[in-house]
Amino acid sequence: MxxxxxxxxxxxxxxxxxxxxxxxxxxxxxxxxxxxxxxxxxxxxxxxxxxxxxxxxxxxxxxxxxxxxxxxxxxxxxxxxxxxxxxxxxxxxxxxxxxxxxxxxxxxxxxxxxxxxxxxxxxNHKLWYNWLVSAPLGWYVFFLSLVPNLVLAFIPKDMKVNKLFVAAWLAIFATLSVLYFARTKILPTSVIRFSDEEGIIKKYGLEITVLCAIISIVLTIIGLFVSK
The missing domain is CATH 3.30.1220 (Hypothetical Protein Yjia; Chain: A;domain 2)
Incomplete structure (x- = not known):
């Protein structure tokens, strides 16, 4: 046996x-x-x-x-x-x-x-963005896609939706959607490095992309609270 x-x-x-x-x-x-x-x-x-x-x-x-x-x-x-x-x-x-x-x-x-x-x-060779790719981005995108319908269902019909709220939702939804659907290119979870001949932009393009996305979200949220 x-x-x-x-x-x-x-x-x-x-x-x-x-x-x-x-x-x-x-x-x-x-x-x-x-x-x-x-x-x-x-x-x-x-x-x-x-x-x-x-x-x-x-x-x-x-x-x-x-x-x-x-x-x-x-x-x-x-x-x-x-x-x-x-x-x-x-x-x-x-x-x-x-x-x-x-x-x-x-x-x-x-x-x-x-x-x-x-x-x-x-x-011992973990990438710095491991915390991000470990998050259930697909679920985040799914629930965020439901926000407009939920808002329209629960707010009074004569009440206007705050434009900054819409901007914040769009910024967060767009950022998470890009990270989710292009994650294998933007945030690869396993990498074998064969050479380090890339230029600065190409070499650190991933870090720059993610940093810009995070800054965009933070600034949008700050703008939402400052306007109140």
Missing amino acids: KRSVEREKKLPAFSVSVAELELLWSRLLNLFENVENNRYYSTLNISFPSEKLAFDNIEELKQYSGIKGNVTDFSLTISQYNSLQRVYINSGYILDPHAYVRASGENEAWCAGAIEVVLSFTQ
Whole structure:
């Protein structure tokens, strides 16, 4: 009889260089037996809009010079030959962009250990906006979309809606909608950095975009209260 156990855990938003990815890859390999005899399978899959790449080991990745900038769509798989042990890291999907790690094996202890290796590593390389992408932005957008109907349903018909209230709602709704629907581009939850050759605007474009959005919300809300 063979017993298989599978565990899965969402990861915080993280960013790693190729050298840091190599360290994680090495730590995961140490979880498997007979690694020195190449009794394992590993592959890193990287996806672009018109191209897919697969690397069997970190050396192949380091020797390849065709990738510049950042990669945000990838998966890493490591498994043992003739064994149920397997670790799988995925950068997420369109509907759920959060990266996650999935471990399978013959017992819970091994799976928990494999997940802890990945989780602790990504925690140490967590992106500053992790708190934002961890928030349920989709629900925020949904409830905000109901505000106009709720306001019209409960206020007296002869009462005028404050224009600043409308402006504040539009600013917040637009900002959260952009962050939600373009989150994989604006706020990627998993990043592999291949080079740091971008200019200042491109390199810090994400931070600038989010900062401008936050400032817009704050100023609108302040204007709403000051006008009263």
